[in-house]
Amino acid sequence: MASYLVTGASRGLGLALVQQLAARPATEVASIVATARQPRELPSLVEASRGRIAYVPLDTTSASSVAEAVDRIQRTHGNLDVLINNAGVGSYTRGGVTEMDATDLTDVMNTNVTGTHRVTQAFLPLLRRGTRKSIVNISTTMASLDKAQTYKDMPVPAYRISKAALNMLTVQYAHALADEGFACFAVSPGWLRTDLGGSRADLSAEQGADAVLDIVREANTAQNGKFLNVRVPGWENHEGLNQYDGRELPW
Template sequence: MASYLVTGSSRGLGLALVSRLASLPSAQVGKIIATARQDNSPQLTELVNTSSGRVELVKLDVTNKSSIQEAAKLVEGKLQGKGLDYLINNAGLMDWSSTGLEGMDNLNDIFHTNVTSVHNVTQAFLPLLRKGEKKVVINISTTLGSFAKAEVYRQSPTPAYKISKAALNMLTVQYAQQYEAEGFTLLAISPGWLRTDLGSARADLPVETGAEKVLDIVQQTGPHQNGKFLNIHVPGWENASGNNQYDGEEVAW
């Protein structure tokens, strides 16, 4: 029974990931720690209340180091001496600048949430991950952070988001290299363009599909994929027209 912690669980992909995990057999998925900055999400509250104790909510503001440290202590208690198997760094922000770089006035805020906070959370939970059997850390990224695909997404007016996710991918590689000898697996995964508040109703895929396909990768991964940047696989989307294809392959950096 593997244990999971998901950041940014109050809505969007984070909420869908927790919901999907809770739907899987308890023999496969044990304790699910859903973290969120606020505890006022009705959907997440309902998940917690109907999970027979499998899903537990921990307050965690990923941008606040004191909140991260306090959450790590609470999670340690909830795991009752056991380690954490999977950490999914999902919390993130996206900018929107209609004038591109000239209008980009929030790079520090976006970078802090999407990169620095991922480092701070991972760092704080390393002791629990070391005690876990799986030792897997997943960083939710995007193909918009790929240098190789920069031309494809030239028109997307989200410069700070692109910059921060490119940096997140390198952070993932740095962690993968440093902790490889300890049996860790660090992955960046692009979940696709999903119909969430962040992705909009015009997006390609329902958020539930993104969550399912992300977890397909997560639950099959291991040290052989350490440091990789992977795309989800959605049958029928492998060679789709347009900017986005979901072929399950490694994303070109």
């Protein structure tokens, strides 16, 4: 039985992750801590879960908010097995990087990179007491330097830059925690139909969540320090921009 913490859990992929974790048997998923700045749709899920889901307010950009969340979860749960760093923001910049506002880049980096570090560092003592010791950072294929040319026309430079930095943060944690038996890795969930991905995206949030959890469920130290693509049946050899083949992605 594993305990999970999901950040950015009130909508999109985060909400779908919580829903699908709650649908798994209690012998597999003992408890889910769903964190977000605002609960949105979470209260109904919490009520229906009969104690398996707990909502905890958490703003990843606020050190005091993170500290309060750690204190509360330590008192109620004691330890954690899996941390899914899903909270993130994006921004569109017409004209690309040459038109990108520096303040916008700073704001996106603060959430997608600094916020992830703040949360991971703060919850590390609880994860060290867990048995699974998994840290999962939600990234994107658009952050791959190898694939930069493929996505060169996407008008989201701040998002891509921040996720590339997140990938390096992932590797740094993987190296630092390897001797403790951690699996710290990045996952691209695919282009999802969410507020961030838009209505024209390839996959539903539910498909993305299911594919991410397939990876998380089987994760062990062999995944430590890797950048993984989800696998979605029928999308392995798709002729379009994106393929979801379950393979390791190039940094």
